[in-house]
Amino acid sequence: MFQGKQSWMFNSKPVIISSATAVGPFEGKGPLSNDFDIINEDIWLGQDSFEKAEKVLLEQACSKAIEKSNLKKEDISFFLSGDLMNQIITSSFAARTLSIPYLGVFGACSSAMEGLAVAAQLVDSSNANYVLAGAASHNASVEKQFRYPTEYGGQKPPTAQWTVTGAGAALIAKTGNGPKVTGATIGKVVDMGLTDPFNMGSAMAPAAVDTIEAHFRDFKRDINYYDLVITGDLGAVGHRIAGDLLIDHEIKIPEEKFADCGLLIYSEEQPIIAGASGCGCCATVTYGHLLKKISNREFNKILVIATGALLSPLSYQQKESIPCIAHAVAIEN
Amino acid sequence: MFQGKQSWMFNSKPVIISSATAVGPFEGKGPLSNDFDIINEDIWLGQDSFEKAEKVLLEQACSKAIEKSNLKKEDISFFLSGDLMNQIITSSFAARTLSIPYLGVFGACSSAMEGLAVAAQLVDSSNANYVLAGAASHNASVEKQFRYPTEYGGQKPPTAQWTVTGAGAALIAKTGNGPKVTGATIGKVVDMGLTDPFNMGSAMAPAAVDTIEAHFRDFKRDINYYDLVITGDLGAVGHRIAGDLLIDHEIKIPEEKFADCGLLIYSEEQPIIAGASGCGCCATVTYGHLLKKISNREFNKILVIATGALLSPLSYQQKESIPCIAHAVAIEN
Numbered sequence: 297m298f299q300g301k302q303s304w305m306f307n308s309k310p311v312i313i314s315s316a317t318a319v320g321p322f323e324g325k326g327p328l329s330n331d332f333d334i335i336n337e338d339i340w341l342g343q344d345s346f347e348k349a350e351k352v353l354l355e356q357a358c359s360k361a362i363e364k365s366n367l368k369k370e371d372i373s374f375f376l377s378g379d380l381m382n383q384i385i386t387s388s389f390a391a392r393t394l395s396i397p398y399l400g401v402f403g404a405c406s407s408a409m410e411g412l413a414v415a416a417q418l419v420d421s422s423n424a425n426y427v428l429a430g431a432a433s434h435n436a437s438v439e440k441q442f443r444y445p446t447e448y449g450g451q452k453p454p455t456a457q458w459t460v461t462g463a464g465a466a467l468i469a470k471t472g473n474g475p476k477v478t479g480a481t482i483g484k485v486v487d488m489g490l491t492d493p494f495n496m497g498s499a500m501a502p503a504a505v506d507t508i509e510a511h512f513r514d515f516k517r518d519i520n521y522y523d524l525v526i527t528g529d530l531g532a533v534g535h536r537i538a539g540d541l542l543i544d545h546e547i548k549i550p551e552e553k554f555a556d557c558g559l560l561i562y563s564e565e566q567p568i569i570a571g572a573s574g575c576g577c578c579a580t581v582t583y584g585h586l587l588k589k590i591s592n593r594e595f596n597k598i599l600v601i602a603t604g605a606l607l608s609p610l611s612y613q614q615k616e617s618i619p620c621i622a623h624a625v626a627i628e629n
Numbered sequence: 630m631f632q633g634k635q636s637w638m639f640n641s642k643p644v645i646i647s648s649a650t651a652v653g654p655f656e657g658k659g660p661l662s663n664d665f666d667i668i669n670e671d672i673w674l675g676q677d678s679f680e681k682a683e684k685v686l687l688e689q690a691c692s693k694a695i696e697k698s699n700l701k702k703e704d705i706s707f708f709l710s711g712d713l714m715n716q717i718i719t720s721s722f723a724a725r726t727l728s729i730p731y732l733g734v735f736g737a738c739s740s741a742m743e744g745l746a747v748a749a750q751l752v753d754s755s756n757a758n759y760v761l762a763g764a765a766s767h768n769a770s771v772e773k774q775f776r777y778p779t780e781y782g783g784q785k786p787p788t789a790q791w792t793v794t795g796a797g798a799a800l801i802a803k804t805g806n807g808p809k810v811t812g813a814t815i816g817k818v819v820d821m822g823l824t825d826p827f828n829m830g831s832a833m834a835p836a837a838v839d840t841i842e843a844h845f846r847d848f849k850r851d852i853n854y855y856d857l858v859i860t861g862d863l864g865a866v867g868h869r870i871a872g873d874l875l876i877d878h879e880i881k882i883p884e885e886k887f888a889d890c891g892l893l894i895y896s897e898e899q900p901i902i903a904g905a906s907g908c909g910c911c912a913t914v915t916y917g918h919l920l921k922k923i924s925n926r927e928f929n930k931i932l933v934i935a936t937g938a939l940l941s942p943l944s945y946q947q948k949e950s951i952p953c954i955a956h957a958v959a960i961e962n
Binding site for chain 2: 299301304345348373374382384389391395397399402404410414418420482484487606608614621
């Protein structure tokens with residue numbers, strides 16, 4: 297069977313039989329609002345902390361995805377999820393609610409595609425019938441943990457990105473109707489020495505390019521195979537750098553085929569500076585927006601490269617640079 | 630093929646072709662000191678922070694495991710690792726050093742067996758040739774993050790456990806010499822409402838029992854199949870509770886076949902209160918001590934159930950209870 301150096305080809309073509317997204321009010325005012333299943337009007341989601349609100353977002357997305365599939369949660373073999381909270385409490389506490397055997401994953405904002413890749417791999421290898429993959433972030437919980445509480449009103453530089461309040465979940469099965477997960481490429485850690493947590497896009501861009509290059513090499517493909525190659529949350533700054541790096545690496549991707557989830561979810565009127573970020577960014581854009589575009593045949597083959605900055609506030613305080621990673625998943629009709 | 634409700638049977642019997650452990654000075658004074666590859670005399674490992682010391686421990690274990698296998702790191706398909714630091718920086722920064730495609734996993738102290746289970750699954754399904762699975766913890770970094778800095782000298786209750794300064798790594802391959810990974814059971818989150826981070830063993834015991842029960846059910850086995858059933862880090866208090874719960878659930882495991890890694894690594898003279906804990910506990914005891922006992926045929930079939938408390942300091946501050954999980958891996962000659 298196929299075994300690329302750092303890639304998996306899923307010959308049985310596992311199906312995304314359902315997916316769901318839940319977002320906050322700010323995301324509900326953006327251009328993709330029609331693509332989301334649940335738009336919460338209350339940024340607290342009725343909870344007394346932003347961390348608990350983030351957990352409810354993930355539970356909403358997971359419950360909705362299960363509901364759409366007409367399965368019971370007892371039918372689902374495994375739940376794979378990750379988030380940005382310390383000790384991924386969002387995912388673990390949602391796993392407590394769901395009561396499905398649980399594998400916690402962590403790749404920072406790349407967690408959505410890490411989960412989807414491993415979920416598809418489990419189904420493809422007949423080690424699971426149904427796997428639920430999720431990821432979530434909440435603007436206020438993430439800003440508070442990684443930078444400053446939003447109430448503090450700190451000024452941000454033009455390279456800063458806006459953490460998405462949102463969660464996405466996808467349910468993968470051996471057979472059924474829906475877009476198919478056909479392959480995945482697992483990233484290496486790439487660290488170019490950047491240290492600024494207000495400039496994640498620049499730090500993550502080389503990791504995205506490294507994984508795109510590995511994917512094309514392992515699958516012996518080029519851009520002609522795909523209708524769209526879309527990164528997770530590089531934002532405006534990182535997207536431009538990734539474009540330049542691709543040219544340096546002699547990988548040709550025409551501008552109209554190269555996009556970033558972090559540049560799609562908000563409108564230009566929304567004050568998000570350099571674009572969106574967070575685990576919920578790639579998760580909601582992929583599971584809400586992109587899967588719809590595949591279902592209606594606007595795209596037939598896409599490659600989603602979720603990017604993650606693997607720092608912690610503590611590693612930053614200890615003057616470490618920011619290790620980054622990107623995991624790519626191919627989704628096709 | 631076999632597919633238990635929450636278990637995988639590895640028909641190709643992936644082999645642990647090498648493993649290695651690195652520990653701190655305190656562990657080097659314990660009864661298992663001859664089982665560890667590297668005993669560091671300096672708790673700082675020459676670093677200027679305990680977090681960096683923890684990362685070096687993991688790098689030591691990984692490098693040693695690769696060295697023993699006579700492979701080059703370029704031969705290894707994937708590195709799976711987890712730890713207790715926020716955003717698992719120990720694992721991610723070690724992944725930067727190793728430069729092997731990396732899947733971050735998180736199951737708190739169950740991370741070692743989560744990584745080993747998924748690693749064996751990847752090799753068994755022919756989705757990888759060689760996979761390195763690791764886990765680490767450091768007493769001072771973990772105590773500082775979850776409880777108090779050790780320099781503070783806070784008093785601890787008799788239920789408290791001692792976080793192991795140690796890392797373990799195992800290299801899994803399709804063929805070769807060594808103990809075989811024959812199956813795994815992935816746990817559900819179990820939360821009995823306990824809230825005391827100084828009493829993790831009691832919180833985790835029900836999760837361990839839940840996974841043992843699921844394992845025996847999925848594989849249609851009982852204790853007669855195994856020479857030893859060993860939990861990760863329940864300590865004295867949790868071990869006793871687990872024993873009582875097994876009786877309640879009518880699962881018979883004779884006392885001499887039921888052990889806990891957290892009760893093996895230190896001697897009674899060492900002031901560790903209720904036993905050992907931390908990702909490094911199950912990792913060093915399994916990859917150092919237990920694999921040697923399998924190699925010299927003292928045991929032929931063991932089941933290792935790594936237990937994890939999925940709390941964060943923040944979830945504790947928000948008065949949440951402690952969700953727990955346990956993942957079991959069967960290792961056989």
